[in-house]
Amino acid sequence: MCAFKNDQIKNEDLVANSQNNGKVLFIATVYNHLATFHIPFMKMLQEKGYEVHAAASSVTGRRDDVENAGVICWEIPFKRSPYNPADLNVFFELKNLSTLI
Numbered sequence: 239m240c241a242f243k244n245d246q247i248k249n250e251d252l253v254a255n256s257q258n259n260g261k262v263l264f265i266a267t268v269y270n271h272l273a274t275f276h277i278p279f280m281k282m283l284q285e286k287g288y289e290v291h292a293a294a295s296s297v298t299g300r301r302d303d304v305e306n307a308g309v310i311c312w313e314i315p316f317k318r319s320p321y322n323p324a325d326l327n328v329f330f331e332l333k334n335l336s337t338l339i
Contacts, residue, residue, distance in 0.1 A: 259287040261339050264309075265332065266294045267316040273300035277307050284308055291339055293332065 262283050266272050272280075272292050280290045284307075292304050293312040305311050314331055317324050 261289045261291060263336075263339055264290070264292045264294075265314075266292075267318055268298045269294045269296050269301040269304050269311070270298040273303040277304065280304075280307055280309050293335060 262280075264272055264276055264280065266276075269292070272294055276292075280292070283290050289310070290308070291310045291312060293314045294301075295316045296313060301311055301313075312335055314328055314335070315324070316328055
């Protein structure tokens with residue numbers, strides 16, 4: 239999960255140009271979290287020329303809010319419990335996703 243505050247990022251730290259500066263992946267267990275807390279950061283990075291991706295589960299909804307912000311979304315079947323063995327599969331899905339992005 240990307241965690242930083244507005245005042246920690248300065249415009250001079252992110253050089254905007256007409257070419258793609260790189261790619262950023264936001265990861266959360268659910269899209270609701272990303273839609274509630276991270277869309278302003280996603281938009282800022284897009285304005286600076288970054289291609290922004292998000293990976294989460296849409297089980298609680300709001301994936302469309304993230305997609306409407308111009309973010310490329312990936313469905314990852316996170317379980318909300320850190321002790322769920324199914325999340326081991328999520329690790330491998332995220333590893334595969336990192337090669338696609």
